[in-house]
Amino acid sequence: MSSPTQDPQQVPSPDVTEDPTGGRTPGASDDILLEVRGLKVHFPIKKGVFIDRTVGHVYAVDGIDLQIRRGETYGLVGESGCGKSTFGRAILQLETTTDGEVLFNGTDLASLGGEALRTQRRHMQMVFQDPLGSLDPRQTVEQLLLEGMRAHGLVMGGGARERLIELLRAVGLPRTALSKYPHEFSGGQRQRVGIARALSVNPQLIVADEPVSALDVSVQAQVINLLADLQEELGLTYLLIAHDLAVVRHISDRVGVMYLGALVEEAEADDLYAQPLHPYTRALMSAVPVPDPVVEDSREQILLAGDLPSPANPPSGCRFHTRCPWRQETRCDTERPELRVVQIDGVPPSQRVACHWAEQIASGELQPHEVAVTLTDPTATESDHDEGLFGPASVIEAR
Numbered sequence: 001m002s003s004p005t006q007d008p009q010q011v012p013s014p015d016v017t018e019d020p021t022g023g024r025t026p027g028a029s030d031d032i033l034l035e036v037r038g039l040k041v042h043f044p045i046k047k048g049v050f051i052d053r054t055v056g057h058v059y060a061v062d063g064i065d066l067q068i069r070r071g072e073t074y075g076l077v078g079e080s081g082c083g084k085s086t087f088g089r090a091i092l093q094l095e096t097t098t099d100g101e102v103l104f105n106g107t108d109l110a111s112l113g114g115e116a117l118r119t120q121r122r123h124m125q126m127v128f129q130d131p132l133g134s135l136d137p138r139q140t141v142e143q144l145l146l147e148g149m150r151a152h153g154l155v156m157g158g159g160a161r162e163r164l165i166e167l168l169r170a171v172g173l174p175r176t177a178l179s180k181y182p183h184e185f186s187g188g189q190r191q192r193v194g195i196a197r198a199l200s201v202n203p204q205l206i207v208a209d210e211p212v213s214a215l216d217v218s219v220q221a222q223v224i225n226l227l228a229d230l231q232e233e234l235g236l237t238y239l240l241i242a243h244d245l246a247v248v249r250h251i252s253d254r255v256g257v258m259y260l261g262a263l264v265e266e267a268e269a270d271d272l273y274a275q276p277l278h279p280y281t282r283a284l285m286s287a288v289p290v291p292d293p294v295v296e297d298s299r300e301q302i303l304l305a306g307d308l309p310s311p312a313n314p315p316s317g318c319r320f321h322t323r324c325p326w327r328q329e330t331r332c333d334t335e336r337p338e339l340r341v342v343q344i345d346g347v348p349p350s351q352r353v354a355c356h357w358a359e360q361i362a363s364g365e366l367q368p369h370e371v372a373v374t375l376t377d378p379t380a381t382e383s384d385h386d387e388g389l390f391g392p393a394s395v396i397e398a399r
């Protein structure tokens with residue numbers, strides 16, 4: 001899906017003097033648009049009637065490093081509650097980060113304030129899961145589109161209406177849509193309005209947070225295809241967030257798999273789908289249906305035991321150890337694995353895995369076993385855990 005060339009003829013640029021460097025810091029890598037280093041977002045948990053005291057933290061994002069190249073689509077997948085949206089929002093500086101850096105075009109966004117941050121934000125736009133909730137119901141499409149452009153000083157001189165019509169054409173809506181309100185559209189059309197709004201300020205990066213999850217299956221493919229076409233026309237870069245691997249499969253150049261606030265595997269999309277290496281990725285992959293019934297019957301089926309543990313009380317060591325069918329007596333519950341290049345024949349260095357035993361699992365030296373489900377209370381914090389409230393409960397099949 002990489003398409004780094006931008007054709008300004010397709011959606012005319014706003015009537016404004018563009019920065020010829022596109023906001024790029026001199027000396028920054030031409031290839032990397034976004035670089036995230038050691039990003040953490042911990043939400044404090046407060047308790048108390050008269051005085052709020054912090055009794056723990058939700059470790060929503062807990063140490064993510066990743067890079068997104070110009071013109072690529074990076075698919076980020078993981079279960080509900082693993083921190084995907086928090087990560088997406090933190091990139092746009094919509095969440096206060098606890099630690100780490102977000103470099104956009106080589107500039108650390110946390111070092112910017114006021115006007116400088118606002119200028120950078122124009123280059124990064126978000127498309128949300130629920131287009132109805134994210135569009136003001138009292139505004140017409142015209143007002144919605146103009147709002148962002150005005151906020152960034154992009155409506156100057158004539159040509160605004162032509163640009164709005166061009167934007168609608170780009171997302172497959174007629175010009176008559178301009179005078180309509182969000183509730184007058186179907187879900188898929190509303191998401192097209194949401195995409196047009198993101199495009200209205202000529203961004204470089206679009207963070208699309210579950211952009212098709214709320215849509216009918218038949219419409220999902222249309223919206224994904226639209227995103228792919230726009231990328232080719234406009235040279236956009238995407239961070240595409242989804243909770244299942246099937247959605248990101250055809251559009252992503254690279255995929256990152258997230259579990260409890262961190263990446264457990266990252267690879268070129270084709271490599272990941274050909275040979276998922278982390279036990280969690282293998283479990284997610286085994287949940288993606290295959291159209292061929294013969295392949296479907298013979299392929300690996302991994303049923304994940306239990307729910308996602310609470311991010312307020314994450315497991316020690318490897319965060320996946322409470323549900324992992326390959327968990328070992330040593331290291332798994334004491335040592336947090338790093339995302340690392342593995343020594344497996346045919347696996348390129350671009351495929352990195354956070355598992356101590358990736359090589360032995362891939363070779364078959366280690367075999368999966370049953371998993372004892374650990375009961376977790378979603379409201380528990382670390383301090384509750386220290387008091388020994390929770391423990392193993394029952395056993396279910398893992399394979």
Ligand SMILES: Nc1ncnc2c1ncn2[C@@H]1O[C@H](COP(=O)(O)OP(=O)(O)OP(=O)(O)O)[C@@H](O)[C@H]1O
Nearest residue numbers: 043058060079080081082083084085086087243311
């Ligand atoms: N403002 C907040 N304050 C406290 N906890 C929060 C806040 N926002 C998110 N969380 C918690 O952080 C964790 C990660 O939430 P997040 O919304 O990022 O997950 P997600 O992967 O996007 O899930 P989903 O697939 O359901 O959208 C969750 O446990 C959530 O309850």
Ligand code: SF4
Nearest residue numbers: 318321324332355356
């Ligand atoms: S480190 Fe251990 S618990 Fe974690 S994924 Fe690998 S085998 Fe499973």
Ligand SMILES: [Mg+2]
Nearest residue numbers: 084085086209
């Ligand atoms: Mg989310």
